[in-house]
Amino acid sequence: MSRALLRSALELRTPITRLPPPFLLPIPIRSRANALAVAPAAAAATARFFNQTTQIVDPPIASSILADAGRTPTQPPTAPAPAAAPVAGISKISAALSTQIPQPPPPARTSTEPLSESVRTLLPLLAAQPGHYATAHIHGRPYLVTAGDLVRLPFKMPGVAPGDVLRLTRATAVGSRDFTLTGAPWVDERVFECRAVVLGTESEPMRVLIKKKRRQRRAKRVESKHRFTVLRISELRICGEVVAA
Amino acid sequence: MGVKAVHRITTGRNGLGAFILQCKKMDFHYCDWAGSSKGMNGFIKSILPKFAAAHPQIEFTVSPRPSKHPVITGHYINGRDKAICVRNLEPLQILKKVELLRDASGEKLKKVTKPVQSINESVRGIWSPYHGNGMRV
Numbered sequence: 001m002s003r004a005l006l007r008s009a010l011e012l013r014t015p016i017t018r019l020p021p022p023f024l025l026p027i028p029i030r031s032r033a034n035a036l037a038v039a040p041a042a043a044a045a046t047a048r049f050f051n052q053t054t055q056i057v058d059p060p061i062a063s064s065i066l067a068d069a070g071r072t073p074t075q076p077p078t079a080p081a082p083a084a085a086p087v088a089g090i091s092k093i094s095a096a097l098s099t100q101i102p103q104p105p106p107p108a109r110t111s112t113e114p115l116s117e118s119v120r121t122l123l124p125l126l127a128a129q130p131g132h133y134a135t136a137h138i139h140g141r142p143y144l145v146t147a148g149d150l151v152r153l154p155f156k157m158p159g160v161a162p163g164d165v166l167r168l169t170r171a172t173a174v175g176s177r178d179f180t181l182t183g184a185p186w187v188d189e190r191v192f193e194c195r196a197v198v199l200g201t202e203s204e205p206m207r208v209l210i211k212k213k214r215r216q217r218r219a220k221r222v223e224s225k226h227r228f229t230v231l232r233i234s235e236l237r238i239c240g241e242v243v244a245a
Numbered sequence: 246m247g248v249k250a251v252h253r254i255t256t257g258r259n260g261l262g263a264f265i266l267q268c269k270k271m272d273f274h275y276c277d278w279a280g281s282s283k284g285m286n287g288f289i290k291s292i293l294p295k296f297a298a299a300h301p302q303i304e305f306t307v308s309p310r311p312s313k314h315p316v317i318t319g320h321y322i323n324g325r326d327k328a329i330c331v332r333n334l335e336p337l338q339i340l341k342k343v344e345l346l347r348d349a350s351g352e353k354l355k356k357v358t359k360p361v362q363s364i365n366e367s368v369r370g371i372w373s374p375y376h377g378n379g380m381r382v
Contacts, residue, residue: 146365175368200348202357
């Protein structure tokens with residue numbers, strides 16, 4: 001009888017009940033859930049609950065991919081959970097954020113500098129052309145994408161669930177058939193809008209490597225199977241109207 | 246003479262307009278007696294109700310399968326299914342497997358070398374030596 005009681009008590013130790021009270025958590029859970037529910041991917045908002053790692057949201061300077069579309073600029077940045085491992089390629093921020101220091105809300109991402117004269121004259125022409133492409137960078141790697149493309153990232157993005165919408169704001173080039181806007185190094189974020197939907201996680205067939213030395217009978221079998229996040233570029237738009245503003 | 250399939254004109258691109266989760270159904274099989282189902286029984290009691298409530302787009306079925314190892318099967322929109330044996334796993338390890346089934350597309354695993362797949366036409370067109378200003382040799 002007591003053993004059965006103990007077992008049922010052990011089984012009930014879900015990660016939810018083991019969490020400290022909400023005021024001790026580094027993430028404001030309630031406000032985060034509300035902000036995500038505003039996003040079009042409302043179904044995935046509750047699914048985030050089960051992820052052990054939170055979305056890694058970069059500070060404005062060292063970012064390569066950007067936050068959820070549902071995040072408003074006024075919302076304070078969410079620090080990663082203690083379990084969140086630093087992602088390769090953004091080591092600059094991982095050291096700063098892992099100390100769990102509450103930070104002030106970031107400034108608006110869009111810079112207020114006026115666009116240059118050539119951009120102001122040629123951007124409406126670029127926006128008027130039918131097809132567009134962008135060389136979007138995610139964690140330092142370039143992907144030449146058009147709307148509707150499937151991107152299989154070479155890593156598993158932590159803290160995203162299927163249906164989440166990411167906005168890609170780092171691009172080195174945006175263009176159409178006759179015009180290309182090249183950034184130095186990045187194209188201004190006001191000029192284009194590129195969004196991607198997280199489709200899920202894919203895997204590859206198991207890789208098997210047999211390690212064998214000569215004149216030794218021992219053979220070591222090394223297996224590896226990586227996981228990859230798959231994105232669909234749902235939107236790529238050139239904002240020609242920023243010139244008028 | 247069997248039924249002829251309707252010729253498909255367009256290709257589905259999930260996420261371009263609406264996003265549809267590819268996993269449509271999950272089956273959970275457990276055994277009340279066997280020790281390898283211990284973690285699975287705990288998972289079904291404690292974690293599965295919340296997970297199922299968080300995913301209204303997936304159909305969940307739980308059924309006993311006496312004197313067999315516990316198995317989770319995911320059924321996908323493309324008609325395929327994926328089965329994972331979760332014998333002797335803890336409830337949190339089983340949650341990882343369930344998330345794997347949820348995130349999977351149901352396709353066969355294959356090696357992909359090019360990161361971007363596109364069916365759009367090339368935006369800038371194909372280079373031709375006979376157009377433009379020509380090339381000085």
